[in-house]
Amino acid sequence: MLPSPMTTPAAMHRAEELWPDRVAVVDEQWAQPVRLTWSELGDQVRKFAAGLVDVGVEPGDRVAVWAPNSHHWPVAALGTHYAGAVLVPLNTRYTVSEASDIIERSGATVVVASGGFAGIDRLAEVSASPVAEGRTVVGIPLESPVDAPDTIAWDHFLDVSDDAIVLARQRADAVAEDDLSDILFTSGTTGSPKGVLAEHRHTLAGSHAWASNGRLSDTDRYLMVNPYFHTFGYKAGILPCLLFGVTMIPLAVYSPTEAMRLINAEKVTVFPGAPTIFQTVLDDPARPDYDLSSLRLVVTGATIVPVVLIERIQSDLGVETVLTAYGQTETSGFVTTCRADDDAVTVATTCGRAYEGMEVKLSDQGEVLARGAMVMRGYLDDPEATAATIDADGWLHTGDVGTLDDRGNLTITDRLKDMYISGGFNVYPAEVEQVLARVDGVTEVAVIGVPDERMGEVGKAFVTVAANATVTVDDVLAYAREHLANFKLPRSIEFVDVFPRNPSGKVLKRELG
Incomplete structure (x- = not known):
């Protein structure tokens, strides 16, 4: 080679x-x-x-x-x-x-x-x-x-x-x-x-490390359900295939039926996706009608992964290697990953260890810091945000809080930035709040992520309204649909009289629910 x-x-x-x-x-x-x-x-x-x-x-x-x-x-x-x-x-x-x-x-x-x-x-x-x-x-x-x-x-x-x-x-x-x-x-x-x-060097360093960890080769065939516009589909999809000669099989609209048909027909060996993808395949009553035995590698993550799901992918689908990983767009999607010889509990409950070329440590406050070959140059036209994110020693401040075990396995426990993940997509409440605050009659908005069986988490918006104003749930949702992508839309709206606040006036989102 x-x-x-x-x-x-x-x-x-x-x-x-x-x-x-x-x-x-x-x-x-x-x-x-x-x-x-x-x-x-x-x-x-x-x-x-x-x-x-x-x-x-x-x-x-x-x-x-x-x-x-x-x-x-x-x-x-x-x-x-x-x-x-x-x-x-x-x-x-x-x-x-x-x-x-x-x-x-x-x-x-x-x-x-x-x-x-x-x-x-x-x-x-x-x-x-x-x-x-x-x-x-x-x-x-x-x-x-x-x-x-x-x-x-x-x-x-x-x-x-x-x-x-x-x-x-x-x-x-x-x-x-x-x-x-x-x-x-x-x-x-x-x-x-x-x-x-x-x-280019950031992107390809990450893509090469991801593919090497998955032991990709020119005999692999990769079913691509992760969207190409996302790092998971582009930098952990197209580019690893380019580097290792893997056949790309794109799928624009996911359905378990079409995914299983392609796996059966094209002898797919590599199938990354969000946990919900594999849940739908495992639970599909037509699964016995398809030969899925060619699958050898599944990579998942982006949310909490039940241990039983990892075990079922291995036992029911016969997949030899199941991996989970952690990354951010600021690192081309690559910070840590599990390895092929990790057990199901490690794969399900941690994000694994640093990729080759990356270092990970925790700040005194428990924030996850990352440094290495995949860290971005900076933010477009925003030197202040760049300086606030990458410190003088080159450590990227991820905004996530986590723990590291004695083997170096990272577990994410909280998010400093309030971000939640809905259907595999990052949603930042501040962006949604900015939009909903423009609804006529609305005075303030606070958005949080709440558990959802299908999406992992979905948004819930708490809204205060000006005196004598009339605002309905439909008013808020109609405006949101016009200005926000579907995955950012809050799934429920609750009107409140006042927000709980700390002494400095910041809304205490932990008291909302």
Whole structure:
């Protein structure tokens, strides 16, 4: 094996050299299933990069991608890197106003958006919004041909000249390991999403460590239900496959039936996802109808994992290795992980030990601190927040409280930042509170996470109302649906007269429930 490259264009060239005829992507979400070898994927990536060069994208420019999992996503992501540009993934659950804010703040000059899919047409939303003005918009045809004004259809965008491909190859060769690879936005306690600046070396160090820990190889086939816009789908999905020659099998809309069908048909060996994913598979009455014996590796986490679930994945599904892990966007998603030889209790009740290249320790207050190869450059246009998060010694202050056992296994016990996890997605109450506070008649809002059997946690909003004002639950929820992604929506609203507060006036959320 050649040494691990530290830029994704170099990794793309290496994959083409090592596994030219092996299958890189299987996308069965089409009338005519798409199968690309590593050579064919490399050709598509170069054409996308050449298309970017043709529309004037320069090294360091930003390209936003707003689309569900399909073979187009790795082409767009890797093609963006190949052209020396910076990837800006957009959460598919965002409203157009949320997506527009991130596109504007990141300075993206190109937006790649999907057409109609599962009842949602992101391309139409972008085309009808001011964000399309002065930007190149590329449309991905999912359920129907692209039919939006002032956009470039995917196939047309990839119809490039040989000269443009030569220029793209020159761009790829010029990419350095300390160039930015992506800006992923993650909410903060102030309620304003922060753009996390990751370099190629940060991203690939984490992806390589994750794949090595899972013992991935070019014989593996990876079912991808984790969304590509998230670190779990992108940096623990697409990029490990690129580094180790693993076949990618994207799935845009999860269902246990479709997941089991793909595992059976494609002999899937690697299947990461949130705990609820595996619960639905285990409990599906049709499970005996499918051969799932090819599965060898399951990686889960993002919430509390019952020990019995780990045991059932191993016993009922026959999975040899089940791993849990802990990370943040600020570390490309990688801080600690369990190992293949850990027992079920360790896997279920801890986040494992530091990845190779990372260090973990606790502050005097018990806050989890992380340092090493995966820690971000900083936050986009926010040096103050960067300095507050990464100290002078390079330790990233995660905002989570935890414990370390004598083997170095980390257990997260609390969150300094009030963040809760709903369906595998981080939700920051301050962001939700900022939105709900704009409802006419509302004077103050406090949001907390409460347990939910299906989602892990969901939001509950406590609201105070101005004297003589009339505000209903429907008023609050209707406004929230217009301005917040679905996973951020509070599932219940409770009106209160006053909030419990400490002597300094801060709301005591622990007394709300």
